[in-house]
Amino acid sequence: MTSDPLRLAGAAAALLLWLALCLAIAWVRRRAARAEKGEAGALLIAHASQTGFAAGIAQRTAEALRDAGVPVRLAPLGKVDAAMLGESRQALFVVSTTGEGDAPDEASRFVRGAMAAPGGLAHLDYALLALGDRSYDHYCGFGHALDHWLRESGARPATDLIEVDNGDPAGLRQWQERLRLFGADADAADWLPPRYGAWRLAARTHLNPGSPGGEVHLIRLDPPAGEAPLWSAGAIAEIYPGPFAHAAEGDHAHRAYSIASLPADGAVELVVRLMHDPEGRPGLGSGWLCRTALAGEPIALRLRDNPAFAAPDPDRPMILIGNGTGIAGLRAHLKARPFGSENWLIFGERHAATDSLFADELIHWTRSGHLARLDRAFSRDDPARPYVQHLIAHRADAVRDWVANGAAIYVCGSLEGMAAGVDAALTDILGREALETLTDETRYRRDVY
Numbered sequence: 113m114t115s116d117p118l119r120l121a122g123a124a125a126a127l128l129l130w131l132a133l134c135l136a137i138a139w140v141r142r143r144a145a146r147a148e149k150g151e152a153g154a155l156l157i158a159h160a161s162q163t164g165f166a167a168g169i170a171q172r173t174a175e176a177l178r179d180a181g182v183p184v185r186l187a188p189l190g191k192v193d194a195a196m197l198g199e200s201r202q203a204l205f206v207v208s209t210t211g212e213g214d215a216p217d218e219a220s221r222f223v224r225g226a227m228a229a230p231g232g233l234a235h236l237d238y239a240l241l242a243l244g245d246r247s248y249d250h251y252c253g254f255g256h257a258l259d260h261w262l263r264e265s266g267a268r269p270a271t272d273l274i275e276v277d278n279g280d281p282a283g284l285r286q287w288q289e290r291l292r293l294f295g296a297d298a299d300a301a302d303w304l305p306p307r308y309g310a311w312r313l314a315a316r317t318h319l320n321p322g323s324p325g326g327e328v329h330l331i332r333l334d335p336p337a338g339e340a341p342l343w344s345a346g347a348i349a350e351i352y353p354g355p356f357a358h359a360a361e362g363d364h365a366h367r368a369y370s371i372a373s374l375p376a377d378g379a380v381e382l383v384v385r386l387m388h389d390p391e392g393r394p395g396l397g398s399g400w401l402c403r404t405a406l407a408g409e410p411i412a413l414r415l416r417d418n419p420a421f422a423a424p425d426p427d428r429p430m431i432l433i434g435n436g437t438g439i440a441g442l443r444a445h446l447k448a449r450p451f452g453s454e455n456w457l458i459f460g461e462r463h464a465a466t467d468s469l470f471a472d473e474l475i476h477w478t479r480s481g482h483l484a485r486l487d488r489a490f491s492r493d494d495p496a497r498p499y500v501q502h503l504i505a506h507r508a509d510a511v512r513d514w515v516a517n518g519a520a521i522y523v524c525g526s527l528e529g530m531a532a533g534v535d536a537a538l539t540d541i542l543g544r545e546a547l548e549t550l551t552d553e554t555r556y557r558r559d560v561y
């Protein structure tokens with residue numbers, strides 16, 4: 113112990129300063145936490161995402177603002193209601209468009225509720241990021257519809273709506289800059305898309321030889337050397353369709369595929385149908401994976417979570433519905449379902465003889481009880497042209513029973529024909545309101561394309 117009064121005073125001052133600092137930090141944290149609970153008007157960040165991209169950008173937006181000390185509240189648009197909008201002074205909307213100019217499923221409650229009539233939002237300043245793809249007729253259709261409603265409701269745009277075409281980095285940079293209007297740091301680094309890893313084409317298996325339909329291949333990709341990447345059922349692989357060395361420049365051109373395997377399989381497996389353009393040339397993405405890439409070739413791949421197609425509660429029964437390459441996302445879910453879970457697969461293709469994708473696995477799962485029910489519709493084997501929606505209609509009572517027992521319904525495959533037909537069949541069986549409730553409870557989820 114020192115008896116020097118000067119040193120004692122110095123130590124006391126340092127202690128006081130430290131205490132003051134602790135108190136200040138605690139106060140700032142408490143204020144931010146209180147604001148995030150909505151008590152003191154946190155900045156609202158709402159996302160509407162079908163395949164996970166908008167959700168990811170909303171997450172990054174939230175981090176950029178939190179890093180600058182701005183209290184934020186992040187929520188899917190479907191969880192936003194009039195009260196939440198009423199107590200927010202500022203809001204950011206990150207929304208994609210799906211279907212033909214439609215809102216993502218996770219926004220449907222908001223579209224039916226809040227957006228049914230103009231709201232009183234004169235107190236609200238907002239900015240809106242609309243994600244879309246110019247190759248669709250209704251480019252950023254839902255983003256524009258939401259923007260229109262916000263203006264009609266009296267909300268004030270702090271900046272013009274920003275459109276992002278197919279993940280274009282220039283549009284994202286613009287959005288990132290505009291976040292300064294809401295308190296984000298001016299000198300934050302540009303958001304870069306996640307880097308591609310150099311995966312390896314380990315195997316390519318033709319799954320439907322002899323089929324009159326397009327070739328379907330199982331593409332097995334081994335992780336980059338020394339890495340053991342993790343992903344969950346429902347996740348998506350983004351692939352640059354060309355030599356790995358070119359991937360960094362060609363970021364814009366990636367293709368997205370539902371992953372058909374789990375990390376425990378040791379590889380990403382994709383189910384890819386070889387597509388052709390009107391001149392008969394192989395499609396860019398599918399041609400690369402099914403034809404051009406050589407065995408052992410490095411493949412530029414990055415993983416993306418898709419919260420909108422994440423696994424249901426393991427205790428819930430699950431009805432999985434899909435057609436064609438849509439089996440990919442359903443297979444990952446079936447692999448992830450725990451022992452003893454209740455699962456029902458309804459799958460459609462053309463011919464039983466050539467298009468029974470993963471037949472061995474499905475039979476094995478049926479024998480072991482992992483699949484409590486397996487129903488397959490082979491449309492070209494039967495003059496009645498049965499599709500999955502017809503199977504659903506024929507088994508209406510069982511569908512009702514499963515749903516009454518808490519089942520979640522997952523749909524993966526083509527939007528045209530299948531997803532719309534399934535939606536109509538489920539509406540017939542369960543009623544529109546019940547299906548809307550299932551959507552709101554995330555018990556009806558879709559990964560369709």
Ligand SMILES: Cc1cc2nc3c(=O)[nH]c(=O)nc-3n(C[C@H](O)[C@H](O)[C@H](O)COP(=O)(O)O)c2cc1C
Nearest residue numbers: 161162163164165166208211213244245248251252
């Ligand atoms: C089945 C499907 C339908 C789509 N329809 C549209 C559309 O009508 N208009 C549009 O601008 N973009 C459309 N897109 C593109 C998406 O909006 C775009 O890929 C967006 O980045 C997806 O964001 P998300 O992952 O958050 O849903 C569609 C994409 C898919 C897969």
